[in-house]
Amino acid sequence: MTDIDPRLQEALDGERDSATLPPELRDAFARLTVATRLLAQPPAISVADRVMAEVRRSKRASVAHRWAHWLAQPRAVTVRLRPVWTLALAAGLAAVVLLPGGGQPVAPGAQEGVAQFVGHFPGARSVEVVGSFNDWQRGALPLRDEDHDGIWHGAVVLPTGQHEYMFVVDGERWVADPLAGRYVDDGFGAGRQNALLIVRP
């Protein structure tokens, strides 16, 4: 393989008019142009029917369905605590959830737990959590900041196991929870990562 003339590279990059190339380079330019035209023919195949059949078969459990399922099941809970300044709040929440009805603990053994999300996003208009547990659907888990101090929080019941998630700030900025501690590649290349949450029974 030999280096090709930079003028030819420029013409192929559209940075130079090919008519200005010397004759010996025009031949090379023509060869690559013919090659790309041949390759540009779209194949006479289609997968549209196959894909749409799969799309129509796909079912997504609704948020309401998941909440109904949660309400119908006995459970133990896990409270996920992250920033130190939420300890008191989370402990209070855990006390309420773990000890209903005068301090009797909920029977262990259920396959769900409570995950609490807290993030510091001063000035944000909205913050929500999307993740593998809600099919990355927007709008299913908005966080709240009642006192407008930039600390957004919310909680959700999740099945035990690993869940990937992200914060979506102001409806457009996706942020991996900086306090998650664990991350996984998002599977779409480009080296981006989702935060990882582990819910234990």
Added chain:
Amino acid sequence: MSDALSDPQVVAQVLGGDREAFGIIIRRYEPGLLRFATRMLGSHDAAADAVAESLVRAYRHLAQCRDPVRLKSWLYRITGNRCRSHIGRRHTSDISLEDAPPVADPADTWAVLERSEQLVLVERALAALPEEKREAFVLKHVEGMSYEEMSAVTGARIPTLKMRVHRAREALLEALKELV
């Protein structure tokens, strides 16, 4: 349902529960994705599998498309990853062209036959390129993407992509001396 809707509008429609709207996305991007996958894998069957898997994956994770304005790049990225996965599963180190060469139809003109032979020559030359250079060349010259778009698809930096395209051109010119 209108194909005049923008990509973000179609994405919002699908996420709002209108599954049939995903057909707009398929109509819009299927030809290019199939062409890209065919050039990457050298086989229509493998390309069809890769693109079908990619589109189903895209539907299931559509809410993860963080910037629907760049839906096209996102779909090409998923398809590129799926092609790499197909290539990785092969036992041989290089891609193979279609199992059987095209059969000449008596009605074909000389020009059509010549074009068909030229295509085989070009496909072989492309198949001989290393995977990253092949991908860069196809995205740039066959799919007509800018280097910025290519960077969004591959995750590679623009100078790296330019170098891959340049090297691919050099290798193809060497291999296509008989062309034209």
